Amino acid sequence: MHDQDRKVVGMIGLFDEPNALIAAAEKVRDAGYTKWDCHTPYPLHGLDDAMGLKPSPMPYITLTAGLIGGCLGMYMMYWMSAVDYPVRIGGKPYFSWPAFVPITFEAFVLFAGLATMGGMIKLTKLGRWASPLHDNDVMVEVTTTRLGVVLEAEDPKFTQEAAQALLDETGCQDIRVLYAPEDEASEDEASEDDDAATEHGEV
C-alpha cells in the first residue's frame, strides 16, 4: 500500500536542539493549535511555558479528596465509638477526638493518595493502549536522541499545507507526515462489525 492511500493522522517536525524545539513550540502555541504535543527523550525545562500548558488541576483534586477522606475518617470513628458501639475507655468521653486524629490523618492520606493516582491516570489519559502517533518509527527517534513537535490531524486548524508551512517557519529541517498504521482500515471494519453484532444482540 502506498503512503498516499493511508489516512494522515498528523505531522511531526524533528529537531536536534532543545532551544529550537522550545522556539518551535512557542510558534505553534501562538498559531493557536490545540491538539498538538512535544516529544522529548528527557525532561526539558521551559517547555511547559513554551507550550502554554495551564497549571494542572491535580492539586485541587488531591486536596478535595483528602479533606473528604479526613471528614469521613473522623465521622467513622465518631459513629463507631460514640453511636454504634459506645465503650467507655480510660474514663474518657465517647467522642475523644484526640484519639481519632491519627485515623483521620490516615484516611486523609489514603483518599488523597488514591485520588492522586486516579486523577493522574485520568488527566494524562493513561490506558489508551495504542495511538496511531505512537505506532510510527519516528517514536523511536524522539525517545532516544531527537526532539519532535507533533501536530495532530484532529486539530481544527490542521491541513497538511498549513502544518507544513508552520513547521517550515520554525526552521525545521526534518518534517514528516504521520500516517495511520496500515491495518487500521481493517480494524475499523472489524469494529463496525462488532457494533452491528451488538445492535443485533440488543434487538
Place this chain on the structure above:
Amino acid sequence: MTDATTPTPLPTPDASAGAARGGTLTKIGLALLGIGVVLCAIAFFDEDSRTRFGFGYMIGFTFVWAIVLGSLFFVALQHATSSVWSVVLRRVAEMLASPMLLIGLMFVPMLFVAILHPDSTIFPWRNPTTEMAKHAVHVKGTYLSESGFMIRMALFFAIWIFFTWFFVRGSLKQDAGAGPGVAARMKKWSGPFIILFGFTATFASFDWLMSLEPNWFSTIYGVYVFGGITLSGLAAITLAVVGLKRSGHIAPELIRGDHLYSLGGLLFAFTCFWGYIAFSQFMLIWYANMPEETIYFTKRLSNGWGPVTVALAFVRFVIPFFFLLSRHAKMNERKLAQISVFILLGQLLDLYWLVMPNYFGADGPGLGYQEFGPVLLFGGAVLVAIARFMRRNEMVASKDPAFEASRQFHLH
C-alpha cells in the same frame, strides 16, 4: 527565555557597596535595643516584676538563640548534603548564624542570676521551696545541679561558637580565594556537627525550658524545641533573602522562583513537622493520663490558658500549613516574606506558651513590658550584629565551587 545553556554574566560586586549596606538595619536595631534596654531596666529594678522579668528574659533569649542556631544548622545541613540550590543564599544563613558569640554573652547575666543568686532564680530546682521542687531535686539532682548546669552551658556554647566560626570563616575564606580544600573540610565536619547539634540543642532545651518545670518530663521535648529552632532559622533566612533581594544587595536574578520554592518547601515541611511533634506529645500524655505528665497540659488548658493553646495550634500549624500549601505561595517572595514574619511571631507565641505558665499559672495569661523588653533588647542587638556583618562581607558566596551550578539550579 532563560535556559541552562545560555548563562548570563554575573554582575561584578561593587566594592563600595559594603559601606552602604546595613545602614537602615543598624538604625532599626539600635532603636529596638534602646527601647529594650529601658523596658528591661524598669522591669529589673522594680522588685515586684523582677521574677517576671527573668521569665521574659528567657523568652527573648531563646527566641534569638533559636534563630541563630537554626541558621547554623541550616548551613551545616547544606554542606552535609552538598546542596547545590542553596549556595546562592548560603551567605545569608551564615550572616544570621554569625552573632553566636553575642548569644553566648547574652546568657551570662542569666547564669549569674539563675545560679549565683538562687533567691531571684526562675529555675525551681535551684531554690526548691515547694515539696514538689524538693522531690525533683532529690530525684534529678545529679543532672539539675549548679555545677552540671554551668559545665553544660560552657560546653554547649563552646561547640556552637566554634562551629559558627568554622563554617562562617571557611565560607569567607572562599571569597578571598581559598582553594577547594575549604569546601571539602566544611563538608567533612558538617556531619559531626549535626550530631553534636542534636545533642546540645536537646539538652539545652531541657536546661533552659523543661527545667522550669523540674517535676515534669517529656522525652520528645528536645525534638519539639528542635522544630522551633529549625523553623525560626528557615523563616529568618527566607525573610532576609527576600529583604536583601528587594533592596538590591543580592542581585535579583540570582534568587529565582526555584530557590524560593525550595525555601518555601522547607518552611512547609517543618511546619508539618512541628504540628506532628506537638500533637504527638499532647496525645500520648492525654491518652496515658498520668498525673505527673498531664499537669503540664492541665496548666496550659485551664485558668484562661486554653485559648492560648488553641491559638498556638492555629498560628504554628493550621494557618502556615494552608498558606504554604499552594505552589504559588512557595514561589512568591512577597507571600514568603509575610509567612516568615508570621512564623517568627508563632515562635514567640510558642516560647511564651512554654515559659510563662510557670510564672502566671492560675492567674491566667498576661502580657506586659516585662515580656516585650527582652525580646526588643536581644532582637535589636542581633540586628546590629547582622548589620555589621553586612557592612564587612559580601552577601553572596560567589567563590564557592558550586556557585555557578546553584545559579542555574532548576526544579524539575
